[in-house]
Amino acid sequence: MANPVLDVRNLTTHYFTRKGEVQALDDASFGLDKGESLGVAGESGCGKSTMAFSLINQVQPPGRVVEGEVNIDGINSVQLSETETRKKVRWKRISMVFQGAMDILTPVYTVGHQMKEPLHYHQGITGDEAREKCEKYLGEVGLDREIFTRYPHELSGGQKQRVIIATSLLLEPAVLIADEPTTSLDVVVEAQIMNLLKRLKKELGISMIFITHDLSILSEVSNKLSIMYAGKFAELGDAERIYNNPKHPYTEKLLASIPRLHKDVKRLERIPGAPPNLVDPPSGCRFHPRCPYAEKVCQEEEPEPRGVEGRKVACHFAGEVT
Amino acid sequence: MNAVLEAENLKKYYTMSQSFFGRLLGSQKKYVKAVDEVDFQIPRKNAMAVVGESGCGKTTLGKVVMRLLDATGGKLIMEGKDVTEISGSGELKAYRRTTQMIFQDPFSSMDPRFTAFNTLEEPMDIHDIGGSYEERKKTIMDALEEVQLTPAEEFIDRYPHMLSGGQKQRVAIARALILNPDFIVADEPTSMLDVSVRAELLNLMKDLMNEEDLTYLYITHDISTSRFFSDSISVMYLGKFVEKGEVATVLDNPLHPYSQALLKAVPEPKPEMIEVIKELPIKGEVPDATNVPPGCRFHPRCPYSQDICEKEEPELREVEGREVACHFAGEVP
Numbered sequence: 001m002a003n004p005v006l007d008v009r010n011l012t013t014h015y016f017t018r019k020g021e022v023q024a025l026d027d028a029s030f031g032l033d034k035g036e037s038l039g040v041a042g043e044s045g046c047g048k049s050t051m052a053f054s055l056i057n058q059v060q061p062p063g064r065v066v067e068g069e070v071n072i073d074g075i076n077s078v079q080l081s082e083t084e085t086r087k088k089v090r091w092k093r094i095s096m097v098f099q100g101a102m103d104i105l106t107p108v109y110t111v112g113h114q115m116k117e118p119l120h121y122h123q124g125i126t127g128d129e130a131r132e133k134c135e136k137y138l139g140e141v142g143l144d145r146e147i148f149t150r151y152p153h154e155l156s157g158g159q160k161q162r163v164i165i166a167t168s169l170l171l172e173p174a175v176l177i178a179d180e181p182t183t184s185l186d187v188v189v190e191a192q193i194m195n196l197l198k199r200l201k202k203e204l205g206i207s208m209i210f211i212t213h214d215l216s217i218l219s220e221v222s223n224k225l226s227i228m229y230a231g232k233f234a235e236l237g238d239a240e241r242i243y244n245n246p247k248h249p250y251t252e253k254l255l256a257s258i259p260r261l262h263k264d265v266k267r268l269e270r271i272p273g274a275p276p277n278l279v280d281p282p283s284g285c286r287f288h289p290r291c292p293y294a295e296k297v298c299q300e301e302e303p304e305p306r307g308v309e310g311r312k313v314a315c316h317f318a319g320e321v322t
Numbered sequence: 323m324n325a326v327l328e329a330e331n332l333k334k335y336y337t338m339s340q341s342f343f344g345r346l347l348g349s350q351k352k353y354v355k356a357v358d359e360v361d362f363q364i365p366r367k368n369a370m371a372v373v374g375e376s377g378c379g380k381t382t383l384g385k386v387v388m389r390l391l392d393a394t395g396g397k398l399i400m401e402g403k404d405v406t407e408i409s410g411s412g413e414l415k416a417y418r419r420t421t422q423m424i425f426q427d428p429f430s431s432m433d434p435r436f437t438a439f440n441t442l443e444e445p446m447d448i449h450d451i452g453g454s455y456e457e458r459k460k461t462i463m464d465a466l467e468e469v470q471l472t473p474a475e476e477f478i479d480r481y482p483h484m485l486s487g488g489q490k491q492r493v494a495i496a497r498a499l500i501l502n503p504d505f506i507v508a509d510e511p512t513s514m515l516d517v518s519v520r521a522e523l524l525n526l527m528k529d530l531m532n533e534e535d536l537t538y539l540y541i542t543h544d545i546s547t548s549r550f551f552s553d554s555i556s557v558m559y560l561g562k563f564v565e566k567g568e569v570a571t572v573l574d575n576p577l578h579p580y581s582q583a584l585l586k587a588v589p590e591p592k593p594e595m596i597e598v599i600k601e602l603p604i605k606g607e608v609p610d611a612t613n614v615p616p617g618c619r620f621h622p623r624c625p626y627s628q629d630i631c632e633k634e635e636p637e638l639r640e641v642e643g644r645e646v647a648c649h650f651a652g653e654v655p
Contacts, residue, residue: 043516044487186375186543188604191587195599202597213516216546216589220596240593257521259546261573261588267528268521268550274486 004031005174005207006055006094011068011078013047013054020279024050024063026231030224032175037201037208039222039239041215041254043275047231048211049099052177054078055209056096057085073174091118095168096177100184102160105152112148115167122171137166141196158189165196169204176200177209182217194220216258219243227251230276230286237311247313249291249321285316293321325363326505326537327387331396332360334379334386338612354611356382358561359396361638364554367531369538371548371569373584374558375608380541383558384507387539388423389414400505419449422498426510428490432482438466438493439478445501465496469526488519495527499534509541524551545588549573557581560611560619567644577641577651579603579624618649626654 009029015022025047032038040048053059055070057077070077077089098104105114115134119125125133135145141162152160161181168176178197182190198221201208210221218225218239225239227250235248246252256269273290276282282289288298297316305312308319315321338352356379364370372380385391387398389405398405400421408414425431432441442462446452452461459478466474469492482490491511498506508527512520524547530536540552548555549569556566557580565578576582583604604623609615615622621631630649638645641652648654 043518186608187545187584187587187589188375188602191589191600191602194589195602198597198599214589215517216591219591219593220589220600222593223596239596243591243593254518255591257518258591259521259524259544259550261546261549261585261590263549264570265550267525270522270525271518274488 005034005036005072006032007069007071008055009069009071011051011054011070012066013050013059013063014066015063017062017279022278023281024231024278025054028068028233030226030233030236032207032209032224034174034207035201035205036223037210037221038224038226039218040209040211040226040228041213041218042228043213045275045278046228047278048213048228049179050231051228052096052179052209052211055175055177056090056094057082058090087122091168091173092122092171093173094175094177095171095173096179097161097164097168097181099180102157102164102184104164105160107152109151110148111150111152111155111163115148115163115170118167118170133170134166137169138163140169140200141166142192156189157185158192161185161189161193162196165193165200169200169206172204173206175207175209177211179211180213181210183212183214190217197221215255227254230281231278232286232314233305233312234287234315235311235313236305241310245309247308247311247318248287248315249293250287285314287315293317324365325399326366326401327362327364327539328399329360329362329387329396330399332383332386332393332398333358333395334382334391335394352612355561355614356611357386357393360561360563362556362563362566364537364539366537367535368554369531369540369552371540371542371552371555372558373542373545373548373555375543375584377608377611378558379561379611380558381509384423384509384539384541387507388421389417390423415449419501420503421505421507422501422503423507423509424491424494424498424511427514428487428494429482429514431494432490434482437479437481438462438471438485438496441493442466442497442500445497449501451501461500462496465500466493468499468530469493469496471496486519487515488523491515491523492526495523495530499530502534504535505537505539507539507541510543511540512547513542513544520547527551545573545585546590557584560608560614562619562647563638563645564620564648565644565646566638571642571644575642577644577646577654578620578648579626579654580620618647626650 011028013025015024028051042048054065059065065078072093116130119130135148138145138147143162182193200206210218212218222239225242226236227234229250234250235242246255253271271290284300285298285303288294303314303316305314334357335353335355374380386393393406408417439462442465443458446458452458463474466477471477471492512523542548552569555569555572556563559580565572565581576585603625617633618631618636621627636647636649638647
């Protein structure tokens with residue numbers, strides 16, 4: 001990769017709780033080019049959201065980024081203080097659309113009032129100029145300009161989600177993180193939001209990171225795909241290849257458990273057991289207790305990610321079993 | 323037909339509150355027609371899926387079937403008996419023994435101060451069955467085993483916060499099964515859960531259908547799960563069924579423009595779709611239910627709408643092996 005917009009190296013985030021150190025994110029490395037999108041998938045508690053918060057340097061205590069770099073535009077955001085991050089990185093270079101974003105809008109202020117805030121703080125733009133800019137982005141996400149003067153309760157869920165996306169784009173960030181952007185929306189609205197994000201990616205050249213547990217949605221927007229399990233990348237690489245020919249047993253199982261619209265199945269595939277407790281993850285490969293192909297070496301040795309058919313797979317038997 | 327549950331012309335209207343002056347001036351009462359003249363039959367050991375966007379009335383339908391809400395009109399016949407005519411708490415209690423519900427959110431449908439044992443004992447307490455403590459405990463253990471919470475001893479004394487989302491929903495299923503019901507209303511039972519857990523629960527519910535002779539009304543917005551889980555499907559829009567039939571028939575070749583649009587919007591794992599902006603034939607969101615459009619209620623959003631659609635309401639009629647409520651069913655692409 002010549003000059004990636006975002007370059008993440010060995011990012012490791014742990015939560016220091018009374019019960020022990022929760023290894024929520026371990027040794028994550030990836031790069032993202034301009035206009036490229038990365039999909040992050042995995043079960044609840046696999047560290048997807050922790051990764052997102054680590055990227056914008058907003059891990060809440062008792063959590064802390066233990067190790068690693070997040071290089072964006074030549075700045076390593078992990079080392080910055082809170083004030084510096086706010087000034088230089090957050091919303092300006094990298095912004096995030098949170099899970100359940102619709103509940104983020106304050107009911108007592110108009111949409112416009114809330115949208116103008118980042119412009120005021122970051123660029124000192126106020127008044128009509130700010131209004132014009134906000135309205136431009138409202139138009140960009142397919143909303144009416146008059147939404148600017150409305151209150152959140154006057155908007156539907158889909159409209160609120162669009163407002164949030166418009167706000168996150170105001171400072172023209174290079175990277176947009178979307179954490180479960182469409183959960184709790186209806187299918188039709190969900191498809192509209194996904195279309196919007198695809199269009200923004202194409203027209204504005206924004207790089208995106210999508211986080212969701214729903215692999216079906218992810219397939220529509222990701223160039224690259226990373227499958228996370230227990231705080232680690234199980235498989236990372238070109239999305240089309242992974243979808244059509246998964247190499248990690250976990251990816252294979254996860255894809256098989258999706259119910260299909262146009263195929264009759266007798267039984268849905270399932271992954272027996274539950275994700276491990278990250279205070280004390282299993283020895284060796286973290287997936288081995290649930291893996292149907294596990295052998296002795298899987299219990300003893302942790303597999304390093306290695307290149308298999310154009311992607312990185314962390315499995316001792318990658319390419320042999322699936 | 324040997325139908326366990328049969329609805330005829332079933333209606334549930336909510337009355338809108340009126341202003342004081344409105345009442346003085348005698349202005350007309352307004353209704354939200356949450357369920358409007360719905361007909362269906364569910365045969366024994368079958369599952370009927372009801373799909374649609376939020377606010378289409380699918381949850382209200384489930385509640386009417388449970389008699390958590392009283393129907394405004396129409397008949398609802400369960401095993402030959404009209405449910406809407408049940409009166410008195412005794413009869414209603416007897417009805418609820420045969421019909422149970424699984425709710426959407428296991429995180430809030432369970433009392434945080436109840437262990438799995440308490441949660442499962444409560445129905446037996448209410449109906450005064452199950453015998454002695456030992457006998458009840460045995461029944462509860464069996465129920466936990468049945469929903470694959472094994473070993474049961476380990477789960478029986480757990481509080482909800484000690485269970486994962488999937489395990490909680492299993493306890494909720496066990497709670498619904500403990501009275502040996504014949505009919506279950508499942509209202510979005512898997513929407514709060516992860517994909518792999520979702521698959522596990524749907525498998526379980528399907529197995530129980532065969533083992534326990536259960537019949538389901540499966541309410542969901544996740545259309546792809548209905549393909550696996552149910553036998554028939556009804557697409558609901560603003561309180562009415564717009565298309566219903568065998569699940570494969572409807573999903574493989576939907577005829578109502580609304581079903582077509584809904585199915586088009588369902589995401590599927592197809593990486594080749596990445597650069598393609600999906601063509602969505604319908605715009606906007608479900609209109610306000612207090613103000614249902616005249617004629618076909620879908621016409622303001624319908625891409626094929628004609629003059630007749632604004633004037634005349636289409637009836638459900640049989641087209642290509644299923645029932646569709648559209649003037650142009652089978653003619654539109």
